[in-house]
Amino acid sequence: MQETALFDKRISIPLTPENAKFSLSAGGLLSLSVTKPDGTEEHFERVIPIRAFPITDPDCYICIREPDTKRNGKGEEIGMIERMADFDERTQELLLCELDRRYFTPEIKKIHSLHEKFGYLYFDVTTNAGRSEFIMANPSGSFRTLEDGRVFMYDIDGNCFCVTDPDALDKASRKKIEIYL
Amino acid sequence: MLPLDTLSDKALAALQDAGIDPGQIDVAFYMDLGLDAQFGRVYLAISRQNGTLYRITEGVETFTLSQLCEPSIDNFTTTNRLTATMHAADDLPPEQGEMTDEEFAPIRAAYEERGRSEVIGFCTNSCKRKLLAFLNIWERLARGEEIGEEDPIFEQFNAKCPKCGKPFDDPLRRICKGCANKKGTLRRLLGYFTPFKPQLVIVTICLLLSTAISLISPVISGQVLYDQVISPTGSMREEKYVYILVGVIIGLAVLSLVIGIVQSRANAYMSTQVTKRMKNDIFRAMNRLSLSYFNQQPTGRLINRVNYDAEKVRNFFINGVPYLIVHALQFIGLTVVLMIINPWLTLMILLPVPVIVLIFKYRLPHLWRSFSRAWRASSSLTGVLNDSLSGIRVVKAFAKEDKETHQFFGYSTKLMNANLRSNLIALSIFPVISLIIGVFGNMVWGVGGIQVIGKHMSYGELTTFIGYMGMVFAPLNFFSQFTNMLTDTLNSAQRMFEVQDMVPDITDAPDAVELPEIKGDIEFKDVGFHYNPNRPILKNVSFTIHQGDRIGLVGHTGSGKSTIANLITRMYDVVSGSVTIDGVDVKQIKSSSLRGGIAIVSQEIFIFRGTIADNIRYGKPDATMQEVIAAARAANAHDFIMNLPEGYETRVGIGSRSLSGGERQRVSIARALLLDPAILILDEATAAMDTETEHQISQAIDKLIEGKTSISIAHRLSTLKNCNYIMAMENGELVEMGTQEELMEAKGVYYKLWTLQNEQMTKVMEGK
Numbered sequence: 001m002q003e004t005a006l007f008d009k010r011i012s013i014p015l016t017p018e019n020a021k022f023s024l025s026a027g028g029l030l031s032l033s034v035t036k037p038d039g040t041e042e043h044f045e046r047v048i049p050i051r052a053f054p055i056t057d058p059d060c061y062i063c064i065r066e067p068d069t070k071r072n073g074k075g076e077e078i079g080m081i082e083r084m085a086d087f088d089e090r091t092q093e094l095l096l097c098e099l100d101r102r103y104f105t106p107e108i109k110k111i112h113s114l115h116e117k118f119g120y121l122y123f124d125v126t127t128n129a130g131r132s133e134f135i136m137a138n139p140s141g142s143f144r145t146l147e148d149g150r151v152f153m154y155d156i157d158g159n160c161f162c163v164t165d166p167d168a169l170d171k172a173s174r175k176k177i178e179i180y181l
Numbered sequence: 182m183l184p185l186d187t188l189s190d191k192a193l194a195a196l197q198d199a200g201i202d203p204g205q206i207d208v209a210f211y212m213d214l215g216l217d218a219q220f221g222r223v224y225l226a227i228s229r230q231n232g233t234l235y236r237i238t239e240g241v242e243t244f245t246l247s248q249l250c251e252p253s254i255d256n257f258t259t260t261n262r263l264t265a266t267m268h269a270a271d272d273l274p275p276e277q278g279e280m281t282d283e284e285f286a287p288i289r290a291a292y293e294e295r296g297r298s299e300v301i302g303f304c305t306n307s308c309k310r311k312l313l314a315f316l317n318i319w320e321r322l323a324r325g326e327e328i329g330e331e332d333p334i335f336e337q338f339n340a341k342c343p344k345c346g347k348p349f350d351d352p353l354r355r356i357c358k359g360c361a362n363k364k365g366t367l368r369r370l371l372g373y374f375t376p377f378k379p380q381l382v383i384v385t386i387c388l389l390l391s392t393a394i395s396l397i398s399p400v401i402s403g404q405v406l407y408d409q410v411i412s413p414t415g416s417m418r419e420e421k422y423v424y425i426l427v428g429v430i431i432g433l434a435v436l437s438l439v440i441g442i443v444q445s446r447a448n449a450y451m452s453t454q455v456t457k458r459m460k461n462d463i464f465r466a467m468n469r470l471s472l473s474y475f476n477q478q479p480t481g482r483l484i485n486r487v488n489y490d491a492e493k494v495r496n497f498f499i500n501g502v503p504y505l506i507v508h509a510l511q512f513i514g515l516t517v518v519l520m521i522i523n524p525w526l527t528l529m530i531l532l533p534v535p536v537i538v539l540i541f542k543y544r545l546p547h548l549w550r551s552f553s554r555a556w557r558a559s560s561s562l563t564g565v566l567n568d569s570l571s572g573i574r575v576v577k578a579f580a581k582e583d584k585e586t587h588q589f590f591g592y593s594t595k596l597m598n599a600n601l602r603s604n605l606i607a608l609s610i611f612p613v614i615s616l617i618i619g620v621f622g623n624m625v626w627g628v629g630g631i632q633v634i635g636k637h638m639s640y641g642e643l644t645t646f647i648g649y650m651g652m653v654f655a656p657l658n659f660f661s662q663f664t665n666m667l668t669d670t671l672n673s674a675q676r677m678f679e680v681q682d683m684v685p686d687i688t689d690a691p692d693a694v695e696l697p698e699i700k701g702d703i704e705f706k707d708v709g710f711h712y713n714p715n716r717p718i719l720k721n722v723s724f725t726i727h728q729g730d731r732i733g734l735v736g737h738t739g740s741g742k743s744t745i746a747n748l749i750t751r752m753y754d755v756v757s758g759s760v761t762i763d764g765v766d767v768k769q770i771k772s773s774s775l776r777g778g779i780a781i782v783s784q785e786i787f788i789f790r791g792t793i794a795d796n797i798r799y800g801k802p803d804a805t806m807q808e809v810i811a812a813a814r815a816a817n818a819h820d821f822i823m824n825l826p827e828g829y830e831t832r833v834g835i836g837s838r839s840l841s842g843g844e845r846q847r848v849s850i851a852r853a854l855l856l857d858p859a860i861l862i863l864d865e866a867t868a869a870m871d872t873e874t875e876h877q878i879s880q881a882i883d884k885l886i887e888g889k890t891s892i893s894i895a896h897r898l899s900t901l902k903n904c905n906y907i908m909a910m911e912n913g914e915l916v917e918m919g920t921q922e923e924l925m926e927a928k929g930v931y932y933k934l935w936t937l938q939n940e941q942m943t944k945v946m947e948g949k
Contacts, residue, residue, distance in 0.1 A: 027267065159307060
């Protein structure tokens, strides 16, 4: 007897345009119909896409899971998309829309104000998703600068903001932030 | 309206425009993301009277509550999606009526199956806690429960600044940005110095005296010694005055030294005492806090609080405050004295002061930042070095020496660049300042020299001036940095006081009782628990364990087994339901009494610094040597201890002899044995052991659990052979409970685990 059979664990399969059809449910959720290797069809009203490499390779290795709810599944992996570009444009759009919400990381375009008080940084910024204010604790540990120059900033609630290229910010914004980078 | 969120004027207007009376709204919740994934304002509002959920944006969308069920949250990385199952208008929810729960469950499940999932809204993690509360309120209102403003669910949002009433930015660090008061913190810090009034008086007198001496000395050597004694026109041109004045100058220097020594000694005594008190206070406060606090704070940060923050405050009072007083007095005194001697020359000296202050103020922060960058580069390099050398076996096994070397070169170059940058910045500050001081110094010589020649000023006055000039410039750097020093110190002080002011989650109730002797009955009643509201760990777990029962607890990793142990010992409080020991709720038992009667042997063992004997009698410090040896013998630890050079007095722990995993485990079992607890919890006690050690430890454990209530948490079912009951956990639920035979017959989780382990063992035996 195999472990998978004992614990009814789903076996993850590679998802390709041939065996996976993504659509939008009537309620606005990402749905999937998958043809399994044995030829049987399975439909998921709601699936969750998760990036394996959200920072360096966001469009490849996308794991598709069932949601972890009482009725709709146990959060197990249904399969993995190796390259999103293999799918048609509409599917890519659907997946990206869902992924963008999952990895909501507003890109900072302008820093209106930034001041430090009692070890906290208070930001007032304009991002590509609108204007926002956030608070960062522990400034030394809340900035993550990548090799390619991108800077990720994590606030006290676990939200993430990013600056794609600090040098491309306007002079006033850059001056406010550069001491922390 | 319940006190969750309030509707904005715009939202109220939108409701009114839609013909809805805002007075009928029971609860409102603000979501900070629109359906288009942009920051926006969306309100959800529930009106029980209208049986409706409203989504308010520019307009108002209406959802009939009875058609929505199973609201749930998709926990995304940085956002949250609220969804619910929606039913057609004619698909009404079934009513239970006379049906039993068993009869009704499939009907309800079929109804839920018919619905379709609908997105209700999105929000960032900033709204997460309120989203969870909203969901809870929604479900309770749907069940017809009454919820008042005093409901415990709102307590979590009550962490508000007592002064201004605004919620704290960070509930974990309760500092109100608007009200955090530097004066208040400083006053509280000074409170530590009040027991040292005599020392404070001594320090103050010393500071005044040394300032006076430093102001007088140049006058005596310049205007008096030169102008009145050495100069041909001097009124005291006699040899004896030379001796007297040189004697006075030397005397003042010696006096200044003595005053400095007295001041330093008084200051050192006071500051070390104050630091000790601060550290003790923080450590005492930390130990009082609950385990949840330590889970949220990295150990390094906590160690910093005890060490770094108190030291920072000490440094401020040793190197900050006294010098501020000395420099300030000197600066004022100097200006007055110099003005009296020669106002024009004084203005000339003061001319570069603002320039130097500005340079310090605006350029020095760049230097500190570059130092901080260099420090980070240096710590990255240390990290790489540490990784490569600690993992050298792996590096060599994978033949990655070149890669590691290359990586080290990279980090080394980064450090070099960072240091180079720091040096370049430093070169743009200090030489410039030296130049300014040098130029103005020479100008004083020049202008002063002309004035001496023109007899407008004596040579003595000029040398006095030159002597004072250095004293004017010296404190400028200090003044420009003092604000930063003060802010840093106040931050440190604030962090220290935060720990001291924090109220632990778990405290003894005022009417908590002592249980003189715990018998060992344990009951869980509908226990729900989570560490993080997004991830429930236990869901409605109920069971009863009787005195003397030997329970085996099985289940997958993360199924909630260890949490049960933590709740029995009240390391955490249940979120719902109750845990009782001998019929008394654990919240009503004094923690010393509760934990004195329960022992845990876990996979993670901590050996404290000290002797082996100290470690064994950690829970019972008054145990006799005989008891310690008996416990070690019972734990099969005696033999290995006797093989150590200093037997039971061998020092162990960090920096001393290290024990192997099996040895440490046996010491921890001896520790538990010595306590002779009524309830014993073995949390994967033998998981990391080899078979022989496991066998030895199992024997020790068998002795330990004789006649006691025991709960053994284990992956390897073979270790549960002596248990008379097995409980199986899955996804936070207790799915099976019974004897081994009953569970094997039921063919559930336990059966599956047993079969799997048996299969694997058979394969090993067959050599497959």
